[in-house]
Amino acid sequence: MMxxxxxxGASELxxxxxxxxxxxxxxxxxxQKTIRVCDCCSGWLSVNDIEEKVKEEYCWDDPEQ
Incomplete structure (x- = not known):
């Protein structure tokens, strides 16, 4: 499985x-969501930026509410 x-969307190959x-x-x-991120994307995006994208994509609640 690739x-x-x-x-x-870059493949692991x-x-x-x-x-x-x-x-x-x-x-x-x-x-809970586990995602795969390539080394290039994790190099130019911080974990906090990636987390914000995940929250927006899956419509998670705002933690301040």
Whole structure:
């Protein structure tokens, strides 16, 4: 099974990638998402930036609420 970067879609054959696990809440219930990010994307995006993209994509609740 070939894995792809969650951000840019590059396959693991092109650029090595690794897993990052995020947790959040959706409608008050705990959610967990593990994504793969290639070394290039993780080089130019911080973990906080990637986490914001995940929160926007999956419509997780704002932690300040």
């Amino acid at each position: 894995t792809k970067c969650w951000i840019c 092109q650029v090595p990638n690794h897993k990052i696990k995020f947790t959040g809440k959706y409608c008050g219930k705990r959610r």
